[in-house]
Amino acid sequence: MLDPRGRLSPTAKVLGADGARRLVITAEGVAPKLPAGVEIVGVPTVGGEIAPAAILAALAQRGFGRILIEGGAHTVSRFIAAGCLDRLHVMVAPIMLGAGQAGVTLKPITTADQALRAPMRAHLIGEEVLLDCDLTAQRVAVGQAKKST
Secondary structure, eight states: OOOOOOOTTTTTTGGGGGGOOOEEEETTTTOOOOOOOEEEEEEOTTTTTHHHHHHHHHHHTTOOOOOOOOOHHHHHHHHHTTTSSSEEEEEEEEEOOOOOOOOOOOOOOOOGGOOOOOEEEEEEEEEEEEEEEEEEGGGOOSSSSOOOO
């Protein structure tokens, strides 16, 4: 769990003792009050944010070879921009919601040759489409990751 400011409630279901290893990454110096058995990992910040590569390095030091980043536009966008993802999965549902928050927010480009291009496969799941984007060519090496196939 990524909780830079230590705002996660100690009663959050994700922290329940179910036999799985529970680890919360916070900004260095943040000391959240969490249940016994939850590992707290303080990581240095740059500009008030934890760099994606620093998160991956901290997890690699603790034996994590693969991780799933599931987050909002800000978190996912930061991992893409930092070159810290092997794969990106995007679900497209047959529904039009109108204007709203962007799903990914990357810096604007000035020419098409600057665009992030990735091999992609589409999978139909019921009425939804899963786009599986292979970002391994843009990946920055951090620790000993196990690459997806």
